[in-house]
Amino acid sequence: MGLPHNPNIFANNPLDRVSHKRLDADWIAGQLKDKNSFILPMYKENIFVLPPAKPGSPPEVGFMRTDMFAEAYKNGATVMFLGLDKKNRAYFAVDLTDQGPDPSQSGPLKGFGEFGDLRGLAMTIDASDASIAAQAKAVLKWHSTHKFCSACGAPSVIAEGGYRRDCPKCHVQHFPRTDPVVIMLAVHGDKALLGRQKIFPKSMYSALAGFVEPGESIEEAVARELFEEASCRVSQVTYRFTQPWPYPMS
Numbered sequence: 572m573g574l575p576h577n578p579n580i581f582a583n584n585p586l587d588r589v590s591h592k593r594l595d596a597d598w599i600a601g602q603l604k605d606k607n608s609f610i611l612p613m614y615k616e617n618i619f620v621l622p623p624a625k626p627g628s629p630p631e632v633g634f635m636r637t638d639m640f641a642e643a644y645k646n647g648a649t650v651m652f653l654g655l656d657k658k659n660r661a662y663f664a665v666d667l668t669d670q671g672p673d674p675s676q677s678g679p680l681k682g683f684g685e686f687g688d689l690r691g692l693a694m695t696i697d698a699s700d701a702s703i704a705a706q707a708k709a710v711l712k713w714h715s716t717h718k719f720c721s722a723c724g725a726p727s728v729i730a731e732g733g734y735r736r737d738c739p740k741c742h743v744q745h746f747p748r749t750d751p752v753v754i755m756l757a758v759h760g761d762k763a764l765l766g767r768q769k770i771f772p773k774s775m776y777s778a779l780a781g782f783v784e785p786g787e788s789i790e791e792a793v794a795r796e797l798f799e800e801a802s803c804r805v806s807q808v809t810y811r812f813t814q815p816w817p818y819p820m821s
């Protein structure tokens with residue numbers, strides 16, 4: 572029995588993250604060498620996509636063979652483990668940003684496809700693949716901006732298949748950051764409260780939203796944000812569902 576289907580994009584990730592196995596660095600290394608494993612290249616926060624299998628169909632997320640990037644691994648590219656699919660094949664992601672110019676133009680990926688923005692592709696690519704790409708994008712972005720220990724300033728090192736960074740100097744462990752946000756539709760009778768930003772296209776409106784603050788429940792965050800943004804007091808908050816969102820601070 573799996574979880575019920577979540578209606579939101581980037582949810583329903585089909586991979587089993589096998590978090591109990593990520594602690595075993597040798598197991599991770601073995602999976603990376605396995606010829607049946609896949610790896611998703613990323614470059615400047617963009618995901619690698621392959622051309623449509625046939626004209627008119629959407630592009631496909633570019634899960635490649637892991638041995639294509641041996642040089643990048645040697646050169647210190649950040650590699651993370653994503654999980655196992657139903658056939659027990661391992662999936663990884665690698666950040667090629669610091670490995671030189673666009674690798675789809677001159678590196679091992681030349682001729683296979685190109686890098687594209689996940690937000691723009693999300694509505695067209697396979698939904699399961701989009702959720703895997705979101706996982707990769709969120710964690711690799713965190714690594715790219717958290718290379719140093721926030722306690723002592725020393726360079727930290729990747730651990731637990733990419734879900735932790737350890738400081739070799741003061742031994743503090745650092746974990747990927749997530750920023751919880753509430754998105755709420757306030758209703759009054761048969762009317763709903765919507766808002767819009769100046770940058771929105773004409774006639775576009777959205778539900779209100781805001782970050783949850785430390786020490787605050789999601790219900791309290793909903794009430795606070797609605798009062799801040801629209802001077803509305805709320806009498807009841809009902810939870811609907813959650814959604815992964817791989818765009819930090821937005």
Ligand SMILES: [Zn+2]
Binds near residue numbers: 742
């Ligand atoms: Zn430290």
